[in-house]
Amino acid sequence: MADKHTGKCFCGAVEIEVSGAPEAMGYCHCSSCRSWSAGPVNAFTLWKPDAVKVTKGKEFIGKFMKTPVSDRQYCTKCGGHVMTDHPPLGLTDVYAATLPSLGFKPGVHVNYAETVLRMKDGLPKLKDFPKEFGGSGESVPE
Template sequence: MAMSEAHHTGGCLCGAIRYRARGAPVSVNVCYCSQCRRQTGAPMPAFASFSDEQFELLSGAPATYRSSSSAVRQFCATCGSSLFWRRDGARELDIFLGTMDRPGDVPPPSFQLWTAHRVPWLPAIQGATDYRGDKAGSQS
């Protein structure tokens, strides 16, 4: 099946929240920022981004937490699974790759964000563009 026809399903640990994303992701990335690390408990959370038109929430209602002045994070209020990240005003949703049923079906990350905060023992991902901050150049 071509990536443009692919269906990516996933959900939280307890199964209360399920989703589907259709087609190829807009992008795939890894983020090393302290907020992503703290939310997930992992040193390098990865995301697949899909446009709003590609995404469908199948069941459940994620809880929302405003983690900064420009973005919200969504998670399962029952089991705590980190699910989604969205920049204010964006027409796409970043899905935590670890919540996908088959995360290996999406392409490898094409970029890495906040590499200035990467844990020193983690190697850079070959072939992925490094951004010391976010893609807009912010390093705060």
């Protein structure tokens, strides 16, 4: 895996760079992520905040914080979603689709109890979040 990956919003006004390896990759099935991503599931890559940097267009980043857990960031020019800071977790989610050169290797499904799209891929399916992130850590059937 390359040491650095770059991505951008839909129009290219905002560019980001991640370095190193993500802490985790997977899918979130919660209703908030589904609504925000306009899809039945959201593919995430989680990074330590110091591994993520905006390299262009910082002035075009808008934010929406529905809950204290997720500070969602998007481009104010095109509306393209870029990333979500998770302050209580000490992680930043850069959407998998935003990083085209990153080999997406999901390891888990979170909030699978809320799914609207069953995915039979053999990966662990968690009812909500891992215990380390304040969830039950409980697995549910595929």
